[in-house]
Amino acid sequence: MVSDISTTLALIGGGNMGSAMLAGLLGGESPPYTSDRILVVEASPERAEYLTSTFGVATTTLDEAAQRAGTILIVVKPYHVAGVLAELSGNLTDEHLIISAAGAIGIAQIEGSLAGKNPVVRCMPNTAASVGEGMTAISAGTHAQPADLDKVQSLMECVGRVVRVPESQLDAVTALSGSGPAYFFYLAEALIDAGVLLGLSRPLAVELVNQTAVGAGLMLREAGDEAVRLRAEVSSPGGMTIAAIRALEGGAVRAAVMSAAEAARDRSVEQRSA
Ligand SMILES: NC(=O)C1=CN([C@@H]2O[C@H](COP(=O)(O)OP(=O)(O)OC[C@H]3O[C@@H](n4cnc5c(N)ncnc54)[C@H](O)[C@@H]3O)[C@@H](O)[C@H]2O)C=CC1
Ligand SMILES: O=C(O)[C@@H]1CCC=N1
Numbered sequence: 001m002v003s004d005i006s007t008t009l010a011l012i013g014g015g016n017m018g019s020a021m022l023a024g025l026l027g028g029e030s031p032p033y034t035s036d037r038i039l040v041v042e043a044s045p046e047r048a049e050y051l052t053s054t055f056g057v058a059t060t061t062l063d064e065a066a067q068r069a070g071t072i073l074i075v076v077k078p079y080h081v082a083g084v085l086a087e088l089s090g091n092l093t094d095e096h097l098i099i100s101a102a103g104a105i106g107i108a109q110i111e112g113s114l115a116g117k118n119p120v121v122r123c124m125p126n127t128a129a130s131v132g133e134g135m136t137a138i139s140a141g142t143h144a145q146p147a148d149l150d151k152v153q154s155l156m157e158c159v160g161r162v163v164r165v166p167e168s169q170l171d172a173v174t175a176l177s178g179s180g181p182a183y184f185f186y187l188a189e190a191l192i193d194a195g196v197l198l199g200l201s202r203p204l205a206v207e208l209v210n211q212t213a214v215g216a217g218l219m220l221r222e223a224g225d226e227a228v229r230l231r232a233e234v235s236s237p238g239g240m241t242i243a244a245i246r247a248l249e250g251g252a253v254r255a256a257v258m259s260a261a262e263a264a265r266d267r268s269v270e271q272r273s274a
Contacts (some may be wrong), residue, residue: 010069015078025160066091134160175264
């Protein structure tokens, strides 16, 4: 039974990103909130049923969420944020901490939709939060105190790493780490198809590619800014890897990756002004 407002979290929107947060928060070694301290507001009844049966969380209305949870985490599509805030606003006190993981929607828009002077923290997580390996950037709103930012940092550290950035960088952050898992999955898909092209069975190609991605990811994390060195170590002089790298360069893959990130950044700016 949820009773203490200061230790209760309301998650508004339990779709792809919201459920990744739930999985990460509840699956960690020392969860900051147990399932009886998380309330979920989810517009789709089928989705709500799935969340309840999978995570053991209770679902509720926006009104009740505001009455029972001191921290409100908004994870709905950008075009649903204004409606959610309008409905929440009348039930909030100035003590409610509002966290928005919605892409594109700026802090000024969020603060402008609230009747009070609530602390607002905008964040950009990614779906790797589901396995405790997320990357989240956070930015403080006008009325957020250092303690509010600390609280959000601690919450998001339960599902991975956290950096603090000025809000002006969040569109670029979205294009890198917010969307980033999709780029790596896309590369994995292509490499698996390549394995099939080369005559390997699909299950074998999947196993080879997925474990290679895990290994490369862990090496990158340890190496910091030395991705180039790691690639050089695999690329023997006159060998096979450098022949493959030349083909990637011929396909302008590096430029395509830069254009992809630019397109994601531009779409974020466009969605904000829509
Ligand atoms: N999917 C991702 O990898 C990431 C998404 N985000 C952001 O998270 C937000 C949600 O994205 P997704 O989870 O991918 O979308 P989604 O469509 O999978 O999930 C959104 C959920 O919100 C629910 N919903 C809609 N209106 C609602 C309302 N008024 N009250 C309660 N629930 C409502 C929908 O039924 C749906 O289940 C977006 O703003 C997106 O920019 C941020 C980082 C990564
Ligand atoms: O594609 C999107 O709009 C969201 C934001 C970052 C990842 N998914």
